[in-house]
Amino acid sequence: MNSTKEKCVGDTETELFNPNVLERLSLSPIEGLLLRPLQSGDYDRGFLQLLSELSEVGNISREQFLNRFHMMRSTGSYYIVVIEDINTGKIIATSTLVIEQKFIHNCALRGRLEDVVVNNEYRGKHLGKLIVKIILQLSRYLRCYKLSLDCKDRLIPFYESLGFKREPTNANFLNMRFPTETTAEQSHL
Numbered sequence: 001m002n003s004t005k006e007k008c009v010g011d012t013e014t015e016l017f018n019p020n021v022l023e024r025l026s027l028s029p030i031e032g033l034l035l036r037p038l039q040s041g042d043y044d045r046g047f048l049q050l051l052s053e054l055s056e057v058g059n060i061s062r063e064q065f066l067n068r069f070h071m072m073r074s075t076g077s078y079y080i081v082v083i084e085d086i087n088t089g090k091i092i093a094t095s096t097l098v099i100e101q102k103f104i105h106n107c108a109l110r111g112r113l114e115d116v117v118v119n120n121e122y123r124g125k126h127l128g129k130l131i132v133k134i135i136l137q138l139s140r141y142l143r144c145y146k147l148s149l150d151c152k153d154r155l156i157p158f159y160e161s162l163g164f165k166r167e168p169t170n171a172n173f174l175n176m177r178f179p180t181e182t183t184a185e186q187s188h189l
């Protein structure tokens with residue numbers, strides 16, 4: 001059996017990143033909710049269903065989920081934070097900080113805020129703001145020189161209310177989309 005298969009079969013619950021990092025941010029506890037790193041067992045706690053409220057996820061098997069989880073974990077650059085409703089055991093909010101290592105700015109680190117989503121039934125309770133603020137604090141703690149995001153036009157006020165700014169002469173975001181055959185799994189990443 002290869003090592004990837006061993007990780008998928010009988011996978012003991014693992015955290016994506018060291019939870020001490022969140023403890024060091026001195027976050028206030030919220031009754032009934034648990035704020036923590038993504039765990040390998042979150043496949044069964046509705047994590048992918050939550051993401052499907054943000055974008056198309058596809059039909060991901062447990063093995064695919066665990067393979068991707070362990071690949072992300074091994075890089076040390078992915079900080080996926082989740083909020084679990086302790087009563088239901090379901091993941092109800094998430095956001096991601098990806099750390100990009102640079103040569104510029106004296107080998108600086110740049111943060112990217114990704115995949116912010118709050119379960120539809122929990123929206124409007126400031127959990128969205130909370131889960132983004134945690135990424136802001138994490139980025140500062142990890143000494144990123146900046147944190148960037150892209151979002152739908154209608155969400156600009158949401159992010160501006162959290163301190164993000166459209167910088168004059170530097171507020172463009174361009175995409176080039178590729179056919180799905182060239183996505184990560186097929187390109188040997």
Ligand SMILES: CC(C)(COP(=O)(O)OP(=O)(O)OC[C@H]1O[C@@H](n2cnc3c(N)ncnc32)[C@H](O)[C@@H]1OP(=O)(O)O)[C@@H](O)C(=O)NCCC(=O)NCCS
Pocket residue numbers: 053054115116117118119122123124125126127128129130150151152154155157158161
């Ligand atoms: C965007 C999203 C994360 C906000 O979560 P939420 O928990 O409802 O947001 P909050 O309750 O923390 O709202 C904070 C503030 O932002 C405002 N806000 C929330 N959603 C907004 C939206 N879609 N557009 C504009 N303002 C919004 C709220 O009115 C609130 O304002 P207030 O502080 O004056 O009361 C949530 O609507 C969501 O998951 N949407 C689907 C996925 C998505 O689009 N994610 C963003 C990808 S970039």
